Amino acid sequence: MIEEEYRGAERWSRNRQAVFTVVWISFLSAAIGTMVFFALFDPVDLTGIFDADLDIDRDAGYAAGFFFFWVLCALCSGMTAFLVRTAPKRKAKQHKQ
């Protein structure tokens, strides 16, 4: 057997895996989403929809868009991960003592 010291036996806990994966995957999805969205729409054109007086420049528009997508994607994949992981397991029904 190989000594433990040699082995990269490092394993992340399931919660840690879930948190990092959700944050990272939603980050990547948000990056793609932002790119496609702002290739089609100019943030300056969009600000007029919400509030005609809203005077923000494009940089701020891009940033707001990116974080909007990131939070949305994180919410979506986080909820999915949460529901999948906390779903009732079959054994729970057997009322084991």
Place this chain on the structure above:
Amino acid sequence: MNSPAGASMYESAKKIYPREIGGRFARLSYIATLSLLGIFYFLPWLTWDDRQAVLFDLPARKFYLLGLTLWPQDFPYLALLLIIAALSLFFFTALAGRLWCGFACPQTVWTEIFIWMEQWTEGTRSQRMKLDKAPWSFEKLRKKASKQLLWITFSMWTGFTFVGYFTPIRELGADIVALNVGGWTFFWGTFYGLATYGNAGYLREQVCKYMCPYARFQSAMFDKDTLIISYDEDRGEPRGSRKRGDDPAEKGLGDCIDCTLCVQVCPTGIDIREGLQYECIACAACIDACDSVMDKMNYPRGLVRFTTENSLKQRPSRILRPRTIIYATLLLSLCSGLVYSLATRTPLILDVIRDRNSLYREIPDDRVENIYTLKLINQSHEPRSFVLRVTGFAGIELDGAPGQILVEGGGVMSLPVRVRAHRDDAQGIHAIHFSATAVDDPGVHVEEDSRFLGPTP
């Protein structure tokens, strides 16, 4: 969350100390790292026609790629480029396995650089392990602090370079020296720098193991002819230690001397002798390690090597097979399509937006008019004059557009125009076509369709 596993969430994970190894593939990875990062750090400084050669000018919504200027309207090129990138990944994965992971992925490349800096400041694998176990001393503090200094400086430079793709990098540099950086510029630079620091300094192979989608689904692109790193079990087993010069046949042993060097060098901490595992990023460090041992033992190299499942089982390997042929054909046609359409691109865009607020307007002399906003975008670098026309049905006329419209190089001209027709000709819905033609070159010509609404018959 109240799950019992929650308690271990912040448990410090066991660290992997990959052992450094020289060899053919280490040299290859060295070259790949240097050239890829070289391109990343050097490219924004390149000048083309008095402007930055590669600049994604988001505030102005224009992309400069060498001699090419792309506009938001050129979005299809971007989509095509993304599809080509994905297909290339499939193609090279089918051919050569996780070549991308081991040599070209930014995660690998930046991790490599960060490990170099770790080695310069903290020493070899065994020195690093000893240092981490040792109590805090001035020496430990000095080594750790110089590592952090290198890492942080490098991360900041990385963040600066990243922002330099979106803001002219020379001006940005001058702004930084003058401590006059815009809020968002500072934010994105720090954000990217921090991400590099965290990903390459701390998360490292955990990104590949737990966070990378490609690592999980790449097996779908594998077949028995895909190049993988594999341990030759038939030759190596039974493994066992021995003295140099012992005849393995006499002791009933295979060629593996069980030195565990292949495990020690592995950045993801797997044992390649247990077969292909999804954690393997094909960095080939184990091949270098094993080859060096085989050389010392005077055994032939290649106990661990790049091979295919078929050739391990003494069956012929094929490079040309339906999977690679399909990927290659698709890739080739998309690439040539992209090159062709870029080469024959008309440097002029005409957008037509029909005024949605009114269907049509009645004007004197029994005529009706529709209102449109035309956007003329001159994508060439020189100012140009254009002639606008509208066709579609009898008696249709354009009003509000001067005979020749001058648009500056790289400029946008927004033009409200009216299209008029006699009400007898204009009943119902008509398809109409706007066209714009450059005065100096009739070849520069675009058409755009719209609709004309008239009174119901």
